Amino acid sequence: MDRIESMRTFVAVVNEGSFSKAAITLQLSPQLVSKYISKLEEQLHTRLLNRTTRKVSMTEAGSQYFIHAQQILLSIDNMEAQLGGLQQLPKxxxxxxxxxxxxxxxxxxxxxxxxxxxxxxxxxxxxxxxxxxxxxxxxxxxxxxxxxxxxxxxxxxxxxIRVILCAAPKYLKVHGTPKRLEDLESHCYLHYSYMNLETKGQIFKYIKAKQLKEGSIFHSNNGDVLVEAAIEGAGLVLQPTFIASKALNAGKLVIVLPEYESNPxxxxxxxxxxxxxxxxxxxxxxxxxxxxxxxxxxxxxxxxx
The missing domain is CATH 3.40.190.10 (Periplasmic binding protein-like II)
Incomplete structure:
Protein backbone atom coordinates (compact mmCIF):
# COMPACT_ATOMS: atom_id res chain seq x y z
CA MET A 1 0.00 0.00 0.00
CA ASP A 2 1.33 3.43 -0.96
CA ARG A 3 2.93 5.13 2.06
CA ILE A 4 2.26 8.64 0.74
CA GLU A 5 -1.44 7.93 0.22
CA SER A 6 -1.64 6.47 3.72
CA MET A 7 0.05 9.57 5.09
CA ARG A 8 -2.30 11.85 3.14
CA THR A 9 -5.27 9.88 4.45
CA PHE A 10 -4.05 10.18 8.05
CA VAL A 11 -3.66 13.97 7.73
CA ALA A 12 -7.15 14.22 6.22
CA VAL A 13 -8.67 12.23 9.10
CA VAL A 14 -7.01 14.53 11.65
CA ASN A 15 -8.02 17.70 9.81
CA GLU A 16 -11.61 16.55 9.25
CA GLY A 17 -12.02 14.96 12.67
CA SER A 18 -13.54 11.70 11.45
CA PHE A 19 -13.06 8.83 9.01
CA SER A 20 -16.33 9.53 7.22
CA LYS A 21 -15.58 13.22 6.60
CA ALA A 22 -12.06 12.36 5.44
CA ALA A 23 -13.53 9.80 3.05
CA ILE A 24 -15.75 12.50 1.50
CA THR A 25 -12.81 14.91 1.19
CA LEU A 26 -10.57 12.27 -0.40
CA GLN A 27 -13.40 10.76 -2.46
CA LEU A 28 -12.72 7.33 -0.98
CA SER A 29 -14.90 4.83 0.82
CA PRO A 30 -14.81 4.91 4.65
CA GLN A 31 -13.63 1.29 4.56
CA LEU A 32 -10.62 2.21 2.42
CA VAL A 33 -9.78 5.16 4.68
CA SER A 34 -9.83 2.81 7.69
CA LYS A 35 -7.68 0.33 5.80
CA TYR A 36 -5.09 3.02 4.96
CA ILE A 37 -4.83 4.10 8.62
CA SER A 38 -4.60 0.54 9.94
CA LYS A 39 -1.87 -0.29 7.42
CA LEU A 40 0.06 2.86 8.31
CA GLU A 41 -0.07 2.04 12.03
CA GLU A 42 1.07 -1.48 11.23
CA GLN A 43 4.03 -0.20 9.21
CA LEU A 44 5.00 2.24 11.98
CA HIS A 45 4.41 -0.31 14.76
CA THR A 46 2.48 2.26 16.78
CA ARG A 47 -1.06 3.53 17.25
CA LEU A 48 -1.61 6.97 15.75
CA LEU A 49 -5.31 7.49 16.46
CA ASN A 50 -7.66 6.78 19.33
CA ARG A 51 -11.03 5.76 17.94
CA THR A 52 -14.36 5.97 19.73
CA THR A 53 -17.94 5.90 18.44
CA ARG A 54 -18.11 9.67 18.78
CA LYS A 55 -14.72 11.04 17.78
CA VAL A 56 -11.17 10.40 16.64
CA SER A 57 -8.20 11.84 18.50
CA MET A 58 -4.45 11.60 18.05
CA THR A 59 -2.15 9.68 20.35
CA GLU A 60 1.12 11.27 21.42
CA ALA A 61 2.88 9.43 18.59
CA GLY A 62 0.12 10.54 16.23
CA SER A 63 0.65 14.19 17.15
CA GLN A 64 4.35 13.95 16.34
CA TYR A 65 3.70 12.07 13.13
CA PHE A 66 1.06 14.61 12.07
CA ILE A 67 3.54 17.51 12.24
CA HIS A 68 6.13 15.71 10.12
CA ALA A 69 3.53 14.30 7.72
CA GLN A 70 2.18 17.79 6.98
CA GLN A 71 5.67 19.04 6.16
CA ILE A 72 6.43 16.06 3.92
CA LEU A 73 3.15 16.35 2.02
CA LEU A 74 3.61 20.10 1.65
CA SER A 75 7.11 19.55 0.21
CA ILE A 76 5.77 17.00 -2.26
CA ASP A 77 2.91 19.28 -3.33
CA ASN A 78 5.27 22.24 -3.64
CA MET A 79 7.74 20.23 -5.71
CA GLU A 80 5.02 19.10 -8.09
CA ALA A 81 3.62 22.62 -8.35
CA GLN A 82 7.09 24.06 -9.00
CA LEU A 83 7.75 21.56 -11.76
CA GLY A 84 4.40 22.43 -13.28
CA GLY A 85 5.02 26.15 -12.99
CA LEU A 86 8.61 26.44 -14.17
CA GLN A 87 7.51 28.17 -17.36
CA GLN A 88 4.95 30.39 -15.64
CA LEU A 89 5.59 33.85 -14.25
CA PRO A 90 3.82 34.67 -10.97
CA LYS A 91 1.17 37.36 -11.14
CA ILE A 161 17.59 37.70 14.85
CA ARG A 162 20.07 38.74 17.55
CA VAL A 163 18.66 40.64 20.51
CA ILE A 164 21.20 42.59 22.56
CA LEU A 165 21.20 44.80 25.65
CA CYS A 166 22.89 48.11 24.93
CA ALA A 167 23.30 51.70 26.07
CA ALA A 168 24.98 54.95 25.06
CA PRO A 169 28.57 55.50 26.30
CA LYS A 170 27.49 58.77 27.91
CA TYR A 171 24.78 56.98 29.90
CA LEU A 172 27.26 54.34 31.10
CA LYS A 173 29.79 57.04 32.01
CA VAL A 174 27.27 58.57 34.41
CA HIS A 175 25.57 55.42 35.75
CA GLY A 176 28.34 52.83 35.39
CA THR A 177 28.56 49.74 33.21
CA PRO A 178 26.74 46.66 34.56
CA LYS A 179 29.15 43.80 35.21
CA ARG A 180 26.60 41.31 36.57
CA LEU A 181 22.91 40.70 36.04
CA GLU A 182 22.25 42.00 39.54
CA ASP A 183 23.68 45.37 38.54
CA LEU A 184 20.73 45.94 36.18
CA GLU A 185 18.43 46.63 39.10
CA SER A 186 19.86 50.08 39.66
CA HIS A 187 19.63 51.15 36.01
CA CYS A 188 17.00 52.85 33.87
CA TYR A 189 15.43 50.48 31.36
CA LEU A 190 13.58 51.36 28.14
CA HIS A 191 10.79 48.83 27.79
CA TYR A 192 9.38 47.47 24.50
CA SER A 193 5.66 46.85 25.01
CA TYR A 194 5.42 43.73 22.80
CA MET A 195 8.49 41.96 24.19
CA ASN A 196 7.68 38.44 25.39
CA LEU A 197 10.13 37.71 28.18
CA GLU A 198 9.00 34.20 29.09
CA THR A 199 11.65 31.93 27.60
CA LYS A 200 14.41 33.92 26.00
CA GLY A 201 17.60 33.83 28.00
CA GLN A 202 18.94 35.09 31.28
CA ILE A 203 18.71 38.83 30.61
CA PHE A 204 15.07 38.49 29.51
CA LYS A 205 14.17 36.42 32.53
CA TYR A 206 16.02 38.69 34.92
CA ILE A 207 14.32 41.81 33.62
CA LYS A 208 10.92 40.15 33.95
CA ALA A 209 11.63 38.77 37.43
CA LYS A 210 12.98 42.05 38.81
CA GLN A 211 10.70 44.23 36.64
CA LEU A 212 13.13 47.08 37.29
CA LYS A 213 10.22 48.84 38.96
CA GLU A 214 11.92 52.12 39.69
CA GLY A 215 14.07 52.16 36.57
CA SER A 216 11.55 51.18 33.85
CA ILE A 217 10.76 54.78 33.01
CA PHE A 218 9.97 54.61 29.30
CA HIS A 219 7.56 52.23 27.56
CA SER A 220 6.87 52.15 23.82
CA ASN A 221 5.51 49.75 21.21
CA ASN A 222 8.19 50.84 18.74
CA GLY A 223 11.80 49.73 18.94
CA ASP A 224 13.19 52.57 16.82
CA VAL A 225 11.94 55.14 19.32
CA LEU A 226 13.52 53.25 22.20
CA VAL A 227 16.87 52.91 20.41
CA GLU A 228 16.88 56.65 19.66
CA ALA A 229 16.11 57.34 23.33
CA ALA A 230 18.98 55.07 24.34
CA ILE A 231 21.32 56.98 22.00
CA GLU A 232 20.30 60.16 23.82
CA GLY A 233 21.31 58.57 27.14
CA ALA A 234 17.89 57.64 28.53
CA GLY A 235 18.88 54.15 29.68
CA LEU A 236 19.48 50.53 28.77
CA VAL A 237 17.50 49.01 25.91
CA LEU A 238 16.96 45.41 24.80
CA GLN A 239 16.46 45.40 21.03
CA PRO A 240 17.32 43.40 17.90
CA THR A 241 20.47 44.26 16.00
CA PHE A 242 18.50 44.92 12.80
CA ILE A 243 17.38 48.12 14.57
CA ALA A 244 20.46 48.92 16.67
CA SER A 245 23.33 47.87 14.36
CA LYS A 246 23.82 51.29 12.75
CA ALA A 247 24.19 52.98 16.15
CA LEU A 248 26.42 50.17 17.41
CA ASN A 249 28.72 50.41 14.41
CA ALA A 250 28.90 54.20 14.83
CA GLY A 251 29.80 53.89 18.52
CA LYS A 252 26.61 55.64 19.61
CA LEU A 253 25.60 52.50 21.51
CA VAL A 254 27.65 49.71 23.06
CA ILE A 255 26.60 46.20 24.00
CA VAL A 256 26.16 45.55 27.73
CA LEU A 257 26.66 42.12 29.35
CA PRO A 258 27.48 40.38 26.04
CA GLU A 259 28.22 37.12 27.85
CA TYR A 260 24.52 36.86 28.72
CA GLU A 261 23.25 37.35 25.18
CA SER A 262 20.45 34.87 24.51
CA ASN A 263 20.25 32.51 21.56
CA PRO A 264 19.01 34.27 18.42
Missing part, protein backbone atom coordinates in the same frame (compact mmCIF):
# COMPACT_ATOMS: atom_id res chain seq x y z
CA UNK A 92 -1.53 38.98 -9.06
CA UNK A 93 -1.52 40.85 -5.76
CA UNK A 94 0.66 39.58 -2.92
CA UNK A 95 -0.56 40.79 0.50
CA UNK A 96 2.17 40.80 3.14
CA UNK A 97 2.08 41.73 6.83
CA UNK A 98 5.41 42.67 8.41
CA UNK A 99 6.76 44.18 11.67
CA UNK A 100 7.03 47.96 11.48
CA UNK A 101 10.70 48.53 12.30
CA UNK A 102 11.99 45.59 10.27
CA UNK A 103 9.98 46.57 7.21
CA UNK A 104 11.00 50.23 7.37
CA UNK A 105 14.69 49.36 7.56
CA UNK A 106 15.04 46.19 5.51
CA UNK A 107 12.14 45.53 3.15
CA UNK A 108 12.04 48.39 0.64
CA UNK A 109 15.00 47.03 -1.35
CA UNK A 110 13.75 43.46 -1.01
CA UNK A 111 10.35 44.34 -2.48
CA UNK A 112 11.94 46.45 -5.23
CA UNK A 113 14.35 43.65 -6.23
CA UNK A 114 11.53 41.10 -6.13
CA UNK A 115 9.37 43.17 -8.46
CA UNK A 116 12.25 43.67 -10.88
CA UNK A 117 12.41 39.91 -11.22
CA UNK A 118 8.62 39.39 -11.11
CA UNK A 119 7.06 42.55 -12.59
CA UNK A 120 3.57 41.02 -12.85
CA UNK A 121 3.23 40.77 -9.04
CA UNK A 122 1.68 43.71 -7.20
CA UNK A 123 2.83 43.87 -3.57
CA UNK A 124 0.52 45.18 -0.84
CA UNK A 125 2.75 45.53 2.24
CA UNK A 126 0.97 46.31 5.53
CA UNK A 127 3.07 47.20 8.59
CA UNK A 128 2.00 46.13 12.07
CA UNK A 129 3.64 44.66 15.16
CA UNK A 130 0.32 43.03 15.95
CA UNK A 131 0.00 39.29 15.31
CA UNK A 132 -2.41 39.33 12.38
CA UNK A 133 -4.78 36.50 11.52
CA UNK A 134 -3.51 35.54 8.08
CA UNK A 135 -6.63 33.72 6.91
CA UNK A 136 -9.32 36.00 8.36
CA UNK A 137 -7.53 39.21 7.33
CA UNK A 138 -6.69 38.01 3.85
CA UNK A 139 -2.88 38.01 3.96
CA UNK A 140 -0.79 35.69 1.81
CA UNK A 141 2.29 35.93 4.03
CA UNK A 142 3.10 37.36 7.46
CA UNK A 143 6.64 38.01 8.64
CA UNK A 144 7.05 37.28 12.32
CA UNK A 145 9.94 37.55 14.75
CA UNK A 146 10.34 35.33 17.79
CA UNK A 147 10.03 31.71 18.84
CA UNK A 148 6.90 30.58 17.07
CA UNK A 149 4.22 28.47 18.71
CA UNK A 150 3.11 25.36 16.88
CA UNK A 151 -0.01 25.95 14.78
CA UNK A 152 -1.72 24.98 11.57
CA UNK A 153 0.35 27.63 9.76
CA UNK A 154 3.56 26.86 7.90
CA UNK A 155 6.69 28.81 8.89
CA UNK A 156 9.86 29.24 6.84
CA UNK A 157 12.87 30.63 8.70
CA UNK A 158 14.40 33.53 6.79
CA UNK A 159 17.15 34.82 9.11
CA UNK A 160 18.41 34.67 12.69
CA UNK A 265 15.32 34.45 17.67
CA UNK A 266 14.15 33.96 14.11
CA UNK A 267 12.57 35.95 11.30
CA UNK A 268 9.91 33.69 9.79
CA UNK A 269 7.72 33.86 6.72
CA UNK A 270 4.41 32.40 7.85
CA UNK A 271 1.63 31.32 5.51
CA UNK A 272 -1.50 29.21 5.58
CA UNK A 273 -1.28 25.51 4.82
CA UNK A 274 -2.46 25.03 1.28
CA UNK A 275 -2.32 21.93 -0.87
CA UNK A 276 -1.48 23.97 -3.96
CA UNK A 277 0.47 27.05 -2.88
CA UNK A 278 -0.02 29.98 -5.28
CA UNK A 279 3.04 30.59 -7.44
CA UNK A 280 3.39 34.22 -6.27
CA UNK A 281 3.72 33.10 -2.62
CA UNK A 282 6.22 30.37 -3.38
CA UNK A 283 8.34 32.72 -5.50
CA UNK A 284 8.42 35.39 -2.79
CA UNK A 285 9.44 32.90 -0.08
CA UNK A 286 12.15 31.45 -2.32
CA UNK A 287 13.33 34.97 -3.13
CA UNK A 288 13.49 35.95 0.54
CA UNK A 289 15.42 32.86 1.57
CA UNK A 290 19.11 33.83 1.95
CA UNK A 291 18.37 37.36 0.64
CA UNK A 292 19.77 38.99 3.77
CA UNK A 293 22.88 36.78 3.92
CA UNK A 294 24.32 34.49 6.58
CA UNK A 295 24.89 36.11 8.96
CA UNK A 296 22.47 38.89 7.93
CA UNK A 297 24.22 41.97 6.60
CA UNK A 298 23.18 44.06 9.61
CA UNK A 299 25.16 41.70 11.89
CA UNK A 300 28.38 41.51 9.91
CA UNK A 301 30.07 44.37 11.76
CA UNK A 302 28.32 43.95 15.11
CA UNK A 303 30.37 42.23 17.80
CA UNK A 304 29.69 41.39 21.42
CA UNK A 305 32.41 43.66 22.65
Missing amino acids: GTLRISAPVSFALKHMAKLITDFQVRYPSVTVDLQLSDRKVDIVDEGFDIALRIGQLDSSSLIAKKIAP LGLYAVYAHRKLLPHKIRCFIDFMTDYYGSPPYWDKQVTGE
Whole structure:
Protein backbone atom coordinates (compact mmCIF):
# COMPACT_ATOMS: atom_id res chain seq x y z
CA MET A 1 0.00 0.00 0.00
CA ASP A 2 1.33 3.43 -0.96
CA ARG A 3 2.93 5.13 2.06
CA ILE A 4 2.26 8.64 0.74
CA GLU A 5 -1.44 7.93 0.22
CA SER A 6 -1.64 6.47 3.72
CA MET A 7 0.05 9.57 5.09
CA ARG A 8 -2.30 11.85 3.14
CA THR A 9 -5.27 9.88 4.45
CA PHE A 10 -4.05 10.18 8.05
CA VAL A 11 -3.66 13.97 7.73
CA ALA A 12 -7.15 14.22 6.22
CA VAL A 13 -8.67 12.23 9.10
CA VAL A 14 -7.01 14.53 11.65
CA ASN A 15 -8.02 17.70 9.81
CA GLU A 16 -11.61 16.55 9.25
CA GLY A 17 -12.02 14.96 12.67
CA SER A 18 -13.54 11.70 11.45
CA PHE A 19 -13.06 8.83 9.01
CA SER A 20 -16.33 9.53 7.22
CA LYS A 21 -15.58 13.22 6.60
CA ALA A 22 -12.06 12.36 5.44
CA ALA A 23 -13.53 9.80 3.05
CA ILE A 24 -15.75 12.50 1.50
CA THR A 25 -12.81 14.91 1.19
CA LEU A 26 -10.57 12.27 -0.40
CA GLN A 27 -13.40 10.76 -2.46
CA LEU A 28 -12.72 7.33 -0.98
CA SER A 29 -14.90 4.83 0.82
CA PRO A 30 -14.81 4.91 4.65
CA GLN A 31 -13.63 1.29 4.56
CA LEU A 32 -10.62 2.21 2.42
CA VAL A 33 -9.78 5.16 4.68
CA SER A 34 -9.83 2.81 7.69
CA LYS A 35 -7.68 0.33 5.80
CA TYR A 36 -5.09 3.02 4.96
CA ILE A 37 -4.83 4.10 8.62
CA SER A 38 -4.60 0.54 9.94
CA LYS A 39 -1.87 -0.29 7.42
CA LEU A 40 0.06 2.86 8.31
CA GLU A 41 -0.07 2.04 12.03
CA GLU A 42 1.07 -1.48 11.23
CA GLN A 43 4.03 -0.20 9.21
CA LEU A 44 5.00 2.24 11.98
CA HIS A 45 4.41 -0.31 14.76
CA THR A 46 2.48 2.26 16.78
CA ARG A 47 -1.06 3.53 17.25
CA LEU A 48 -1.61 6.97 15.75
CA LEU A 49 -5.31 7.49 16.46
CA ASN A 50 -7.66 6.78 19.33
CA ARG A 51 -11.03 5.76 17.94
CA THR A 52 -14.36 5.97 19.73
CA THR A 53 -17.94 5.90 18.44
CA ARG A 54 -18.11 9.67 18.78
CA LYS A 55 -14.72 11.04 17.78
CA VAL A 56 -11.17 10.40 16.64
CA SER A 57 -8.20 11.84 18.50
CA MET A 58 -4.45 11.60 18.05
CA THR A 59 -2.15 9.68 20.35
CA GLU A 60 1.12 11.27 21.42
CA ALA A 61 2.88 9.43 18.59
CA GLY A 62 0.12 10.54 16.23
CA SER A 63 0.65 14.19 17.15
CA GLN A 64 4.35 13.95 16.34
CA TYR A 65 3.70 12.07 13.13
CA PHE A 66 1.06 14.61 12.07
CA ILE A 67 3.54 17.51 12.24
CA HIS A 68 6.13 15.71 10.12
CA ALA A 69 3.53 14.30 7.72
CA GLN A 70 2.18 17.79 6.98
CA GLN A 71 5.67 19.04 6.16
CA ILE A 72 6.43 16.06 3.92
CA LEU A 73 3.15 16.35 2.02
CA LEU A 74 3.61 20.10 1.65
CA SER A 75 7.11 19.55 0.21
CA ILE A 76 5.77 17.00 -2.26
CA ASP A 77 2.91 19.28 -3.33
CA ASN A 78 5.27 22.24 -3.64
CA MET A 79 7.74 20.23 -5.71
CA GLU A 80 5.02 19.10 -8.09
CA ALA A 81 3.62 22.62 -8.35
CA GLN A 82 7.09 24.06 -9.00
CA LEU A 83 7.75 21.56 -11.76
CA GLY A 84 4.40 22.43 -13.28
CA GLY A 85 5.02 26.15 -12.99
CA LEU A 86 8.61 26.44 -14.17
CA GLN A 87 7.51 28.17 -17.36
CA GLN A 88 4.95 30.39 -15.64
CA LEU A 89 5.59 33.85 -14.25
CA PRO A 90 3.82 34.67 -10.97
CA LYS A 91 1.17 37.36 -11.14
CA GLY A 92 -1.53 38.98 -9.06
CA THR A 93 -1.52 40.85 -5.76
CA LEU A 94 0.66 39.58 -2.92
CA ARG A 95 -0.56 40.79 0.50
CA ILE A 96 2.17 40.80 3.14
CA SER A 97 2.08 41.73 6.83
CA ALA A 98 5.41 42.67 8.41
CA PRO A 99 6.76 44.18 11.67
CA VAL A 100 7.03 47.96 11.48
CA SER A 101 10.70 48.53 12.30
CA PHE A 102 11.99 45.59 10.27
CA ALA A 103 9.98 46.57 7.21
CA LEU A 104 11.00 50.23 7.37
CA LYS A 105 14.69 49.36 7.56
CA HIS A 106 15.04 46.19 5.51
CA MET A 107 12.14 45.53 3.15
CA ALA A 108 12.04 48.39 0.64
CA LYS A 109 15.00 47.03 -1.35
CA LEU A 110 13.75 43.46 -1.01
CA ILE A 111 10.35 44.34 -2.48
CA THR A 112 11.94 46.45 -5.23
CA ASP A 113 14.35 43.65 -6.23
CA PHE A 114 11.53 41.10 -6.13
CA GLN A 115 9.37 43.17 -8.46
CA VAL A 116 12.25 43.67 -10.88
CA ARG A 117 12.41 39.91 -11.22
CA TYR A 118 8.62 39.39 -11.11
CA PRO A 119 7.06 42.55 -12.59
CA SER A 120 3.57 41.02 -12.85
CA VAL A 121 3.23 40.77 -9.04
CA THR A 122 1.68 43.71 -7.20
CA VAL A 123 2.83 43.87 -3.57
CA ASP A 124 0.52 45.18 -0.84
CA LEU A 125 2.75 45.53 2.24
CA GLN A 126 0.97 46.31 5.53
CA LEU A 127 3.07 47.20 8.59
CA SER A 128 2.00 46.13 12.07
CA ASP A 129 3.64 44.66 15.16
CA ARG A 130 0.32 43.03 15.95
CA LYS A 131 0.00 39.29 15.31
CA VAL A 132 -2.41 39.33 12.38
CA ASP A 133 -4.78 36.50 11.52
CA ILE A 134 -3.51 35.54 8.08
CA VAL A 135 -6.63 33.72 6.91
CA ASP A 136 -9.32 36.00 8.36
CA GLU A 137 -7.53 39.21 7.33
CA GLY A 138 -6.69 38.01 3.85
CA PHE A 139 -2.88 38.01 3.96
CA ASP A 140 -0.79 35.69 1.81
CA ILE A 141 2.29 35.93 4.03
CA ALA A 142 3.10 37.36 7.46
CA LEU A 143 6.64 38.01 8.64
CA ARG A 144 7.05 37.28 12.32
CA ILE A 145 9.94 37.55 14.75
CA GLY A 146 10.34 35.33 17.79
CA GLN A 147 10.03 31.71 18.84
CA LEU A 148 6.90 30.58 17.07
CA ASP A 149 4.22 28.47 18.71
CA SER A 150 3.11 25.36 16.88
CA SER A 151 -0.01 25.95 14.78
CA SER A 152 -1.72 24.98 11.57
CA LEU A 153 0.35 27.63 9.76
CA ILE A 154 3.56 26.86 7.90
CA ALA A 155 6.69 28.81 8.89
CA LYS A 156 9.86 29.24 6.84
CA LYS A 157 12.87 30.63 8.70
CA ILE A 158 14.40 33.53 6.79
CA ALA A 159 17.15 34.82 9.11
CA PRO A 160 18.41 34.67 12.69
CA ILE A 161 17.59 37.70 14.85
CA ARG A 162 20.07 38.74 17.55
CA VAL A 163 18.66 40.64 20.51
CA ILE A 164 21.20 42.59 22.56
CA LEU A 165 21.20 44.80 25.65
CA CYS A 166 22.89 48.11 24.93
CA ALA A 167 23.30 51.70 26.07
CA ALA A 168 24.98 54.95 25.06
CA PRO A 169 28.57 55.50 26.30
CA LYS A 170 27.49 58.77 27.91
CA TYR A 171 24.78 56.98 29.90
CA LEU A 172 27.26 54.34 31.10
CA LYS A 173 29.79 57.04 32.01
CA VAL A 174 27.27 58.57 34.41
CA HIS A 175 25.57 55.42 35.75
CA GLY A 176 28.34 52.83 35.39
CA THR A 177 28.56 49.74 33.21
CA PRO A 178 26.74 46.66 34.56
CA LYS A 179 29.15 43.80 35.21
CA ARG A 180 26.60 41.31 36.57
CA LEU A 181 22.91 40.70 36.04
CA GLU A 182 22.25 42.00 39.54
CA ASP A 183 23.68 45.37 38.54
CA LEU A 184 20.73 45.94 36.18
CA GLU A 185 18.43 46.63 39.10
CA SER A 186 19.86 50.08 39.66
CA HIS A 187 19.63 51.15 36.01
CA CYS A 188 17.00 52.85 33.87
CA TYR A 189 15.43 50.48 31.36
CA LEU A 190 13.58 51.36 28.14
CA HIS A 191 10.79 48.83 27.79
CA TYR A 192 9.38 47.47 24.50
CA SER A 193 5.66 46.85 25.01
CA TYR A 194 5.42 43.73 22.80
CA MET A 195 8.49 41.96 24.19
CA ASN A 196 7.68 38.44 25.39
CA LEU A 197 10.13 37.71 28.18
CA GLU A 198 9.00 34.20 29.09
CA THR A 199 11.65 31.93 27.60
CA LYS A 200 14.41 33.92 26.00
CA GLY A 201 17.60 33.83 28.00
CA GLN A 202 18.94 35.09 31.28
CA ILE A 203 18.71 38.83 30.61
CA PHE A 204 15.07 38.49 29.51
CA LYS A 205 14.17 36.42 32.53
CA TYR A 206 16.02 38.69 34.92
CA ILE A 207 14.32 41.81 33.62
CA LYS A 208 10.92 40.15 33.95
CA ALA A 209 11.63 38.77 37.43
CA LYS A 210 12.98 42.05 38.81
CA GLN A 211 10.70 44.23 36.64
CA LEU A 212 13.13 47.08 37.29
CA LYS A 213 10.22 48.84 38.96
CA GLU A 214 11.92 52.12 39.69
CA GLY A 215 14.07 52.16 36.57
CA SER A 216 11.55 51.18 33.85
CA ILE A 217 10.76 54.78 33.01
CA PHE A 218 9.97 54.61 29.30
CA HIS A 219 7.56 52.23 27.56
CA SER A 220 6.87 52.15 23.82
CA ASN A 221 5.51 49.75 21.21
CA ASN A 222 8.19 50.84 18.74
CA GLY A 223 11.80 49.73 18.94
CA ASP A 224 13.19 52.57 16.82
CA VAL A 225 11.94 55.14 19.32
CA LEU A 226 13.52 53.25 22.20
CA VAL A 227 16.87 52.91 20.41
CA GLU A 228 16.88 56.65 19.66
CA ALA A 229 16.11 57.34 23.33
CA ALA A 230 18.98 55.07 24.34
CA ILE A 231 21.32 56.98 22.00
CA GLU A 232 20.30 60.16 23.82
CA GLY A 233 21.31 58.57 27.14
CA ALA A 234 17.89 57.64 28.53
CA GLY A 235 18.88 54.15 29.68
CA LEU A 236 19.48 50.53 28.77
CA VAL A 237 17.50 49.01 25.91
CA LEU A 238 16.96 45.41 24.80
CA GLN A 239 16.46 45.40 21.03
CA PRO A 240 17.32 43.40 17.90
CA THR A 241 20.47 44.26 16.00
CA PHE A 242 18.50 44.92 12.80
CA ILE A 243 17.38 48.12 14.57
CA ALA A 244 20.46 48.92 16.67
CA SER A 245 23.33 47.87 14.36
CA LYS A 246 23.82 51.29 12.75
CA ALA A 247 24.19 52.98 16.15
CA LEU A 248 26.42 50.17 17.41
CA ASN A 249 28.72 50.41 14.41
CA ALA A 250 28.90 54.20 14.83
CA GLY A 251 29.80 53.89 18.52
CA LYS A 252 26.61 55.64 19.61
CA LEU A 253 25.60 52.50 21.51
CA VAL A 254 27.65 49.71 23.06
CA ILE A 255 26.60 46.20 24.00
CA VAL A 256 26.16 45.55 27.73
CA LEU A 257 26.66 42.12 29.35
CA PRO A 258 27.48 40.38 26.04
CA GLU A 259 28.22 37.12 27.85
CA TYR A 260 24.52 36.86 28.72
CA GLU A 261 23.25 37.35 25.18
CA SER A 262 20.45 34.87 24.51
CA ASN A 263 20.25 32.51 21.56
CA PRO A 264 19.01 34.27 18.42
CA LEU A 265 15.32 34.45 17.67
CA GLY A 266 14.15 33.96 14.11
CA LEU A 267 12.57 35.95 11.30
CA TYR A 268 9.91 33.69 9.79
CA ALA A 269 7.72 33.86 6.72
CA VAL A 270 4.41 32.40 7.85
CA TYR A 271 1.63 31.32 5.51
CA ALA A 272 -1.50 29.21 5.58
CA HIS A 273 -1.28 25.51 4.82
CA ARG A 274 -2.46 25.03 1.28
CA LYS A 275 -2.32 21.93 -0.87
CA LEU A 276 -1.48 23.97 -3.96
CA LEU A 277 0.47 27.05 -2.88
CA PRO A 278 -0.02 29.98 -5.28
CA HIS A 279 3.04 30.59 -7.44
CA LYS A 280 3.39 34.22 -6.27
CA ILE A 281 3.72 33.10 -2.62
CA ARG A 282 6.22 30.37 -3.38
CA CYS A 283 8.34 32.72 -5.50
CA PHE A 284 8.42 35.39 -2.79
CA ILE A 285 9.44 32.90 -0.08
CA ASP A 286 12.15 31.45 -2.32
CA PHE A 287 13.33 34.97 -3.13
CA MET A 288 13.49 35.95 0.54
CA THR A 289 15.42 32.86 1.57
CA ASP A 290 19.11 33.83 1.95
CA TYR A 291 18.37 37.36 0.64
CA TYR A 292 19.77 38.99 3.77
CA GLY A 293 22.88 36.78 3.92
CA SER A 294 24.32 34.49 6.58
CA PRO A 295 24.89 36.11 8.96
CA PRO A 296 22.47 38.89 7.93
CA TYR A 297 24.22 41.97 6.60
CA TRP A 298 23.18 44.06 9.61
CA ASP A 299 25.16 41.70 11.89
CA LYS A 300 28.38 41.51 9.91
CA GLN A 301 30.07 44.37 11.76
CA VAL A 302 28.32 43.95 15.11
CA THR A 303 30.37 42.23 17.80
CA GLY A 304 29.69 41.39 21.42
CA GLU A 305 32.41 43.66 22.65
